[in-house]
Amino acid sequence: MGRHSCCLKQKIRKGLWSPEEDEKLYNHIIRYGVGCWSSVPKLSGLQRCGKSCRLRWINYLRPDLKRGSFSQNEEDLIISLHAILGNRWSQIASQLPGRTDNEIKNFWNSCLKKKLRQRGIDPSSHKPLNEIKAEEDETRMYCSNTGATSEELPTKPVFDTFPLVEIQTCLDSVAEDNVNIYNQIHQTLEPLGQKEGLCDYSSALYVTEKFGYGESSSNSCNWNCSIGSEMNNVLGIEALNWASAEKVEAPTHVQINGVESHEQRYSSWQEKQDMESSEDYSTYPLISLSHDLSGTCFNVPRGALASEFNVDFF
DNA sequence: AATAGCCCCAACCGCGCTTCT
DNA sequence: GAGAAGCGCGGTTGGGGCTAT
Numbered sequence: 316m317g318r319h320s321c322c323l324k325q326k327i328r329k330g331l332w333s334p335e336e337d338e339k340l341y342n343h344i345i346r347y348g349v350g351c352w353s354s355v356p357k358l359s360g361l362q363r364c365g366k367s368c369r370l371r372w373i374n375y376l377r378p379d380l381k382r383g384s385f386s387q388n389e390e391d392l393i394i395s396l397h398a399i400l401g402n403r404w405s406q407i408a409s410q411l412p413g414r415t416d417n418e419i420k421n422f423w424n425s426c427l428k429k430k431l432r433q434r435g436i437d438p439s440s441h442k443p444l445n446e447i448k449a450e451e452d453e454t455r456m457y458c459s460n461t462g463a464t465s466e467e468l469p470t471k472p473v474f475d476t477f478p479l480v481e482i483q484t485c486l487d488s489v490a491e492d493n494v495n496i497y498n499q500i501h502q503t504l505e506p507l508g509q510k511e512g513l514c515d516y517s518s519a520l521y522v523t524e525k526f527g528y529g530e531s532s533s534n535s536c537n538w539n540c541s542i543g544s545e546m547n548n549v550l551g552i553e554a555l556n557w558a559s560a561e562k563v564e565a566p567t568h569v570q571i572n573g574v575e576s577h578e579q580r581y582s583s584w585q586e587k588q589d590m591e592s593s594e595d596y597s598t599y600p601l602i603s604l605s606h607d608l609s610g611t612c613f614n615v616p617r618g619a620l621a622s623e624f625n626v627d628f629f
Numbered sequence: 630a631a632t633a634g635c636c637c638c639a640a641c642c643g644c645g646c647t648t649c650t
Numbered sequence: 651g652a653g654a655a656g657c658g659c660g661g662t663t664g665g666g667g668c669t670a671t
Contacts, residue, residue, distance in 0.1 A: 421638050
C-alpha cells in the first residue's frame with residue numbers, strides 16, 4: 316500500500332503545527348464533527364494531509380485530553396497492562412481516559428522502561444533481569460555444546476494453548492486506586508465462571524475486548540470500540556489460530572541426507588541434560604517469545620503467565 | 630558564552646486491515 | 651472479485667530544550 320495518495324499531492328505542509336493551523340482544524344471539527352479525514356484539509360483550508368489532521372486532533376486538540384504528567388496510579392496501570400497486552404498501546408490507552416496511545420508509548424519508551432530496569436525488571440518480558448541473564452547463559456551453553464547458532468535454536472512450547480492468566484493478582488495490585496476498572500473486569504469474568512483468580516487466555520481477551528471501549532486515539536474516529544472486530548484481529552484470531560493450528564510442535568526427529576537436524580541435536584542435548592540432572596523441560600534455554608513470534612501480532616509477554624508473572628514491582 | 634551530548638515528545642512513515650466502488 | 655481509498659496502529663525519526671563541560 317505504501318504512502319497515502321493524499322500525501323503525494325503537492326503543497327502538503329509537514330512538521331510542527333502552527334497555532335493558526337490548530338485553530339482551523341479545531342474549529343472545523345467542533346463545527347462539523349469528524350467525518351472523512353481526507354476531506355478535512357480541503358474543507359478546513361489546511362495544507363495538510365488528512366492523516367496528519369487526524370493525528371493532530373487525536374493527540375493534541377481533542378477536548379477530552381488529559382495533559383500533564385502521569386500519576387503514580389496511571390504509571391502502575393500502564394505497567395500492569397503492558398505485562399498483559401505488550402506493545403498494544405491503543406488497547407492500553409483505552410484503559411486510561413484522556414491519554415493517547417502515542418503519549419503512553421512515549422512515556423513507556425522514555426521513562427517507564429528505564430524505571431523498570433532500575434528495579435531489576437526486564438521491560439519487555441517483565442521478568443527479573445538476572446533470570447533473563449541466566450537464560451542467555453544457558454542458551455550460550457547449549458550453542459557451544461551443540462554447535463548451533465542462536466538463529467538455529469529450535470523452539471519449544473513456552474506456554475499452554477490458552478494458558479491460565481493470573482489476571483486477578485495483576486489487577487489486585489492496581490485495584491486500590493482503580494476500583495471502577497477492577498469491579499468492571501470482575502463483573503465480566505464472573506459470568507464466565509472465572510472467580511478463582513485465574514482465567515484462560517480467551518477470557519482475558521474477552522475482558523480486554525469488553526473494556527476496550529476506547530477513548531484512546533485509536534478509536535477516536537467514532538470513539539466506540541467495535542467489540543470483537545479489532546480485538547479479534549489483533550489478539551483473538553491469532554490466539555485461536557495459535558491454539559488450534561498446532562503451531563507449537565514437539566521437536567521432530569528428522570535426518571536428512573545423514574545430517575543430524577537441529578531438532579535431533581536439541582533432542583540429544585535434552586536427553587543428555589535429563590540424564591545429568593533431574594531438571595525438567597523448563598530448564599531448556601528459553602528463546603525470547605517475542606522474538607519467536609515477532610512476525611505475528613501475538614506477542615503477549617511470557618510474564619503474563621501465572622507461574623511467571625511477577626507482581627512485586629507493582 | 631559556546632557547544633556537544635542527551636532526552637523527550639510531536640509528528641511522520643509504512644504496513645495491514647476494512648470499506649467502498 | 652478486484653482494485654482503490656481510507657483508517658488505525660506501532661515503530662521510528664528529528665527537532666527543540668535542557669544539562670554538562
